[in-house]
Structure formats: structure tokens, C-alpha cells
Amino acid sequence: MKNQIEIKFKSLPENEAFARTCVAAFCLQFNPTLDEIGDIKTAVSEAVTNCVVHAYPNKVGEIVMLLRREQDKLHIVIKDNGVGIADIEQAMSPFYTTKPEEERSGMGFTVMDSFMDSLIVKHNGNKGLIVEMSKRIENKQAV
Amino acid sequence: MQVKTKLHNQALYVLLIGELDESCAPFVRNNLDNLFENEKRFNKVIMDLSQLEFMDSTGIGVMLGRYKKLQHRNIPIYIINPSKQAEKIFQMSGLYDIMPKIS
Ligand SMILES: Nc1ncnc2c1ncn2[C@@H]1O[C@H](COP(=O)(O)OP(=O)(O)OP(=O)(O)O)[C@@H](O)[C@H]1O
Ligand SMILES: [Mg+2]
DSSP, rough: OOOEEEEEEEOOOOOHHHHHHHHHHHHHGGEEEEHHHHHHHHHHHHHHIIIIIIIISSSSSEEEEEEEEEETEEEEEEEESOOOSOOOOHHHHHTTTTTGGGGGHHHHHHHHHHHHSEEEEEEOOTTTTTEEEEEOOOOOOOO | EEEEEETTTTEEEEEEEEEESSSTTHHHHHHHHHHHHHHSSSSSSEETTTTTEEOOOHHHHHHHHHHHHHHHTOOOOOOOOOOOHHHHHHHHHHHGGOOOOOO
């Protein structure tokens, strides 16, 4: 079975909770456990927060979130048109942050990586970032 | 997000209620810093995370920041009753190494 939704929203802090609620609602069709929903909400929160904090530091920009179901697999794509990252590999390493003075821990990408099955980060053309994540959600239908 | 506190036997109990993310991090940060600044009669902080429904890496930064401030005063932080989600974040980030879980 295939299903897909795409939402565009402004890079405002209050939309972090909105994005989490949205993905949790989309996930219900997988019949997930609370743990799985928790993991997925956390990963989405990380990617969206990064857009709010890093991609658009002094302005409000647009974030696109795409959620896709392919059988038992959930695909999530989160895109921005912000400042982008020069060295993606360095940015993804644990504890690396460009904002230590704002008490950032540099653990966002590490959280996404460990809570999801796969994580791919790439340039969005020459403007901004694309974060792709996926997770298999086993069907636990009652027998 | 709500922060509730009480003082008992020189331990400052902090109860975090709700979802700790970037949108409320400044509130939690200021709230705790003011509390630690104004309340002088405690020698340890006990964070009750039973009602912390959500936290992400922004929360790791908030916790680390409070730890560093209290470390200057030799005041340790302990964690009790973490929610499942908070437990996962604490485990994977190594936060438990500096603010141990007690029961
Ligand atoms: N969407 C983005 N646009 C531009 N830069 C980004 C984006 N996402 C991440 N970055 C860069 O990658 C670095 C690492 O991101 P990561 O989420 O791992 O840590 P952080 O956001 O700095 O800290 P934390 O997530 O622990 O609060 C950031 O400091 C920032 O420089
Ligand atoms: Mg981050």
C-alpha cells in the first residue's frame, strides 16, 4: 500500500510540536507501538528544529515535510531553502555544533540516526538542506 | 511546559511537565536559573522526569547547561522516574554519566 502527504509550514518554533503531531497522526495507519511513535516524533523534531535554528537564523523561511508510506516502511523528507551546510559529514558527527554559545549539544543528527533505520543528508541544490529518513514499522496486527 | 519545585531536606525537587523542545527551552532555562540563583538552601537537585512527555537534543543542551552552572557550586543533579522517551535520550547522549539516575 502506498500513501503520501506533503505539508509546507513556516520556520516558527511553535511548528516543531505541529510537525511532531502530524507525523504521529500519519503513522497511525502502520499500527505502531508507542515506542516507535516516540522515536519518529523525536527524529522529526530534530530535523524541523534544525531548520528553525540553523537554516533560517534571522528570518522566517519555509519548511517542507513529506511523509510517505510504502508497505511497512515510513519515509520522511524534510527540506529547507536556508543557509545550507558546507561540510555535511562534519556537521553530522556527534557533538559538532556551530552554536555552542546557545547551549546546543550537537546531538541532533546523532539522535535522528539512532532513532531511525536510515538517515541521508544532502544539499538542496545550492540553497538549503534535504534530510531523508526511513523506518520500518512491523505490522503487529492482532491474530 | 510547566516547571514545579519543592524543597525537602535540603534537596531541591524539580518536576518538569510537558514537552521540552526549542520553543520552550528559553522559558525552562530562565526558570531553573532563577530558581537556582534565588534558592540558597539546597545541596542537591533532584529532577523528576516522570511527566516529561517529550525531549530532544535541545533538551540535552538545557540539561548540560544547568549541570555546568551547578557544578561551579558543587551541587549535583540526580534524575528520578524518567519517562520512556527521556530515558532513551539520557542513555544515548551519556547524560547519565554526569547526572545519575537514582531510585
Ligand atoms: N537545516 C540546516 N541548515 C543549516 N545548517 C544546519 C541544518 N541542520 C544542521 N545544521 C548544522 O549542523 C550542525 C549540527 O546539527 P545537529 O542537529 O547535530 O546539532 P545542533 O543543532 O547544533 O545541536 P542540537 O541539535 O544538539 O541542539 C548545526 O550546528 C548546524 O551548523
Ligand atoms: Mg539540532
